[in-house]
Structure formats: C-alpha cells, structure tokens
Amino acid sequence: MPSDAVLYQAAALCLTYPDQALCARLPLLREAAPQLRTFADHAAVTPLAELAAHYVAVFASEDVGDRYGLYLSRWDEEGARPDGTAAARFEEPYRVHGLELAGQEPPDFLPAVLEFTARTGDTDLLVCHRPGLERLRSRLTGLGTPYASVLDAVCAAVPAAGASGTGP
Template sequence: MPSDAVLYQAAALCLTYPDDDFVARLPLLRQAAPQLRAFTDHAALIPLQELAAHYVQVFDFKNRHSLYLSWWHDGDTRRRGVSLVRFKEVYRKHGLEFSGEELPDFLPAVLEFTARTGDTTLLTDHRAGLEQLRARLADNGTPYAGVLEAVCVTLPAAGTEVRP
C-alpha cells in the first residue's frame, strides 16, 4: 500500500458526516495519519452533536464548500453529467463499480478509491478544485481545511504533468 494510501483513507473518513463510528475511529486516525492530527485532535474534543452540526454548516448549506469535485469544474451545468460518467469509467477501469449513495465525484469516495488503487488521476485532474475548496475552508476557519491541505500536499502542483 503506497504511503499516501493511509492518509487518503483517513481523509475520506474525516470528510464524511461524523457519527459514533467516526468518533470511535479517532484514536486510530490520529495514529495512522499524523498529517491530520490538528483535525483529529479538534474532533476528539468536540461533542458529536456539535461536530455534526458544524459539518452540516460547512458542507451542506451552500456549494461554496462543495465536496463534489465535478462541481468545481462544471458547476451545475449539463457538462457535469459527462464528468460524472468519467468518474465511473475510471472506477470501472480498476474493476470497481461505484454503487455508493453519493455521486461518484464525492471527495470521500474519490479519496477511498485512490487509497485502494493508488491511482491519483481523479485527484490530480481536479487539483484546481481541491485548492479552491482548501482555500475557502481556510478562509472559513474550519479545521476541515487541514484535511484538504494534507491531501493537496501529496499531489503534484497544478499544471505539473504527471508521469507514470
């Protein structure tokens, strides 16, 4: 498993709606992904109900902090449908069928896919959107910005060609 795989899996868990399972995993996440310690330490101190309310406030009310990667490239246009098909094609290329409750471009799903396969194509192709999301989360002052920062640090700089 590539060294970044653990980070991607941990980041995926940190970016999903917090529940009792998430709280139970916090010590393991803290130990497995030290890059996320600021977030996991913060989350460990906040009551679950408050943590969940913060998640909803940050991610569910406006697209300003959208966790759907194609939204950052296509917005709410018809082109987005084509982008979503491309996400599914990349999953199929690796023998995976996307069957989640979320859309295939949901960042936690993409991070989990990347952790399992080592294929950073989807993250790299959407680096600009990830950077915008990271910056907006930082401007908002939410600890989720640190999760995006840790993921972005692992990716080539925007405009850098990726070679296999």
C-alpha cells in the same frame, strides 16, 4: 511517515458525515495519518452532535450552497454548475479498476475519490482536479473550519501534474 494511501483513506473518513464510527477511529487515524492530527484532535474533543451540525453547516447547508461542496465536478470551472454528465466522467476509472460505488453519493464525491485513490494508487482523478481541490482548500481556510486542515494534507500529498499514475 505514512503512505499516501493511508492519508487518502483517513482523509476520506474525515470528510464524510461524522458518526460514532469516526469517533471510534480517531485515535488510530491520529497515529496513522499525523498530517490529520489537527482535525483528529478537534474531533476528539468536540461532541458528536456539534461535529455533525458543523459538517452540515459547512458542506450541506442551503445557506452555503455549492461554495464548499465536496463534489469535484462542481469545481471543474469556478462558479459553473455541473450539467449531470460531469460526474459520469468519474465512473470510467472506477470501472477500469473493477470498482463500483455503493451508496448514495455520486462518483465525484471527494471522500469516494480519496478512497478510490487509496485502494488503487491511481491519483489521476485527484491530479486532474487539483485546481478545484486548491480552491476548496482556500475557501475552507477562509471559513476557519478544521476541515481546512484535511484539505491541506490532501493537497500536499497530491502529485504534481505529470507525476500521477496508477502505480503504488
């Protein structure tokens, strides 16, 4: 069974906008993180343009708004819109571990949090936002998207409250 760090890193790849790099990594991802095989198998037989269009339709379309958003601060309170300071709360753990986000996404972007967790072993951000992860998982399941299987695997790996920490 793969370590949770491998699962978190692989899930981060699955939840980013699909590109050629993801497609090239699918065989490795499938073997390294068997919990993600449903998604990996789907992605392997789906043309990249279709994968990208589905990603946008699920996570970035104006039609869906925030209903399936990958920004954890959005899920702090059901239906609440982040006030801009919510994402800032994510920055401190990154700093404590000597990490800085590179790129355009804010620190509460789920793939960034998953990569942070994989690199540091610190599951606190995921544990604190587990209720939101569960709501997102439920909504994705209801939508019938293969991304639901990724959230299934992540939610299954996130420790229960009180069992989190910074250990490997």
